[in-house]
Amino acid sequence: MNRATLIHTLQTLSDAPGTSGDEIEVRRVLSPLLEEHVDEMHVDSLGNLITLKRGTAEHPLRVLVAAHIDEVGLMVVAHGDDGSLKVESIGGIDPRLLPGLEVYVGKEQLPGVIGLKAIHRSHDTFKDVTPLKDLTVDIGAKDKDEAVKLAPAGTRVTFATRAHLVGDLIAGKAFDDRAGCTALLALLQGERLPHDLYGVFTVQEEVGLRGAHVAGYAIDPDVAFVLEGTIADDLPKKEKEDVSPTSEIGKGPAITVMDRSYITAPRLLRHFVETATDLGIPYQFKQPGIGGTDAGATHSARGGVPSITIAVPCRYIHSPISLLNPEDLEHTVNLVRAALARLTPEILQPEG
């Protein structure tokens, strides 16, 4: 994929609604883009979109490359007499970000808004973040009956953001993990590699790595690469406050050494660093100990699978609008492709 196609693909994927457990629209975008490029494709019982692109090697390794298609969002749980919708979060949503937003409600994508009591009337409380339980979505329904009819309990709510360019960067919602999905799509659309590439677009990562859990079992891979969009905190702050920017945009893919869900196999870490160094691809290590990814599920699938996460740094993930640098996305595709091309069974051998 050239850069323009890469950006366009990311934007299309970003705009698709797909909260955890309801990822159909994202699969609908992906399937036609994959069809001619993979040898097998199916959707499993949880909704994972599983593809296989066979390798050229005589004895290919089974490589699982995962990117999750679900995004954080809200779910309607109750209705007010005045027609307002009560919501709870699907995955981790920062309640600081919700007031003042436009959202889309349900399959029809009914526009809704989230508003607070006016600042003129909130003198005592305006410095405190309003918890999610006190927020409501307003779709303009006249009363409870209309609200129940238009958005029954269980209805999904997504950010209404449309992707576009902001300066040199791409802006859009759900770059966690549509950035990883874009990279995986680019890999699958590219030339055949030596090893069998099981490209899996996983579901329900945001509610506990559920899709990767079953895909890791079903595919029984020799190794797993997880492609992600990760936190960039290269933002204004008091320097002494913080030890690390987590990752920084414009400095290449962020390689995970350890996060809250797993510790990267050292041989894989070495393989990626050597590959990046040999090819002159910029990379960075993500600040250890933060976040969790599908690697947290794949590394312990069956008898254990060496796993690593490679991520595109994104500012403001899990917010209504994130920013990423298209060069980072390109470097991520190139690094993972090269690491796949150079992968040998010896590299996967445990040391000692």
Place this chain on the structure above:
Amino acid sequence: MKTIKLLRQLSEAVGPSGRECPIRQSIQALWEPFSDEIRTDAMGNLIALQRGTTGDSQPRPALMVAAHMDEIALIVTGMERGFLRVGRIGGADPRVLLGQEVTVHGKEPLPGIIGTRPPHALSADERKKVVLWDKLFVDVGLPAEKVATLVQVGAPISIRRPLIELRNQRVAGKAMDNRASVAAVTLALEALRHREHAWDFYAVATVQEEVGLKGAITSAYGVAPQIAIALDVTFAKQANDQAPGTFDLDKGPALGIGPNFHPQLLQRLRDAAKAEEIPYHLEPAPGRSGTDAWGIQVAREGIPTGLLSIPVRYMHQPVETLALRDVERAARLLTAFVAGLEPDYRPRWEDEL
């Protein structure tokens, strides 16, 4: 004119207080076809005159109708590694800014977003506190050197929010306060073009209301009308605020009652509403009304003033929500009020001789 089309154009136009040029141009284009004269005064107020229809043999009394066209906004206060530090113009609400898309009005308009540090990097205490002006910043996605050439300290920043169509003819947008009233005045100008009215009708789109009613004060002096009506928005009932001082959405405009308003003007407005079968609320304002009416009332030797308000939910937030019918009702009420003014009408006090 279709109300929604009008509101979309007005709500999406840019006009931070003191920088109203773009919105003024939009309104001028809308008002010109219905005006006999139109001018911009030294403060930037747009003043349109629609002459009375009763011949030119005698001087006609003048009515001024004021709707402020400025909107709350942000302003660049500094730069830090390419990020813009911001302050506020008017009563912008920091609770609703994180994750908003904005336009930075630098040498060219730059899209930007109001950033936020990720929650994991914050203490539990910080996560519960609203990010206030000392920590808010705007990200325009450009390297620091480039930002420095394109943006100066003092550049205004407006919220970028296309009109949102909700159910039941309700809409949300960034500047219903007070483009809803500008829309109502526009509809009234259009309607009165086709009706007899004895009085000269000055429609004024005022500037700088959000920073202290500045435009109302100077335009009322300049127009020197016999009476004035201000149009603004008021608080609509919403899920998290049903307390006194809020008014049901889609049940008509609110009429101000209190020291800011001449009781006879209020009575005339109520009579007109009754005759036209327009529902309305009464909005008590025991003191300062916080609207242009407060500034106009004490212009020159004093001007009898009334207030017509359109209920809006989530005021000073990027999703200000209203019912289109309330805008249309405000316009119809204003039209009926103006058309009903007799040439010799003057508001009086009950005890006046």
